[in-house]
Amino acid sequence: MKKNLVLLGMMGVGKTTIGEIVAKKQDMKFIDTDRNIEKKYSMTISEIFDEKGERFFRIEEEKEVAESVKKNNCVISLGGGAFLNKNTQDAILRNTNSVWLDVDLKTLSERVKWNKKRPLLNKENSQKKIKQLYSERKDIYELANHKINCDNLEKEDVAKKIIDFYEKY
Ligand code: S3P
Numbered sequence: 001m002k003k004n005l006v007l008l009g010m011m012g013v014g015k016t017t018i019g020e021i022v023a024k025k026q027d028m029k030f031i032d033t034d035r036n037i038e039k040k041y042s043m044t045i046s047e048i049f050d051e052k053g054e055r056f057f058r059i060e061e062e063k064e065v066a067e068s069v070k071k072n073n074c075v076i077s078l079g080g081g082a083f084l085n086k087n088t089q090d091a092i093l094r095n096t097n098s099v100w101l102d103v104d105l106k107t108l109s110e111r112v113k114w115n116k117k118r119p120l121l122n123k124e125n126s127q128k129k130i131k132q133l134y135s136e137r138k139d140i141y142e143l144a145n146h147k148i149n150c151d152n153l154e155k156e157d158v159a160k161k162i163i164d165f166y167e168k169y
Helices: 015-026 033-041 045-052 054-070 086-095 105-111 126-141 155-167
Strands: 004-008 029-032 074-077 096-102 146-149
Touching (some): 004 015, 004 054, 004 086, 015 074, 033 045, 033 054, 054 074, 054 086, 096 155, 105 126
Parallel strands (some): 029 074
């Protein structure tokens, strides 16, 4: 049985859209861990952050990833912070084929604007915060099995590169 495929990286790089494309093309199931948490609580991620706090969300996120990696034949898109959790990291590195979808900080700053769906950013300092998160996280994302720089690539092209990587395993 082939390992699941995990997509990770910063918010705004297109993990969900690209994951859905890959899953469809490869006839695999698609899991978005944030979406599953939203369904479980009938709340948006922002509402969960507001009403229950980030710590609660991170615990749910760890549980959700642990459940997801046990399934078969899945493409799993993670929320941007999930891979920072050591248990999550270990489970992913041990049991899955993982791809870091990266974009340059400049592209990221252009793409990721504050909106209600991004509880970690706030209106006034979203650019500063995105830079801070990226510099804190990039060395951790680097642990993934494979990295794709998505700058100047259409989502379909990124999906193709992911499939090329995945088919080698
Ligand atoms: C987060 C990214 C979000 C979501 C939450 C926290 C992060 O997911 O999990 O807002 O810590 O970077 P996306 O990467 O899908 O936006």
